Amino acid sequence: MNMWWIYALLSAVFASLTAICAKIGISGVNSDLATAIRTVVILFVAWGIALSRGELKGIADLSKTNVLFLILSGVATGLSWIFYFKALQIGKVSQVAPVDKLSVALTIVLSVVILKEALTIKMAVGAILIIAGTLVLIF
Known part of the structure; x- marks a missing residue:
């Protein structure tokens, strides 16, 4: 198994936990302050890993x-x-997270336009399904 797949799966798991923990953590807190606190933690974690x-x-x-x-x-x-924390503060995680994941479909389009990556039928269908699934979840 390729390591990129494992890292991508771990990213998805932690992104999911991010949404759940953030929704709980921003209760009664300004979302900009919450983002600032989270960013400081990320700063220490990222630099700690790079240094170590x-x-x-x-x-x-x-x-x-x-x-x-x-x-x-x-x-x-x-x-x-x-913007994610603002959306989480006023919306349901089950609706905000899927809309945020529209970034996957948008990234596919931008990778073709900006990076000149090849668009396969499989990628195009996947992007369309992501968009359709998001629309189903929010409406």
């Missing part, structure tokens, strides 16, 4: 393009979390 594995030596090898797009990715992640 000796991976900071790679910083010197980063190109300007690497840095620019990692910064843009961080901004996009931050905005995603802010």
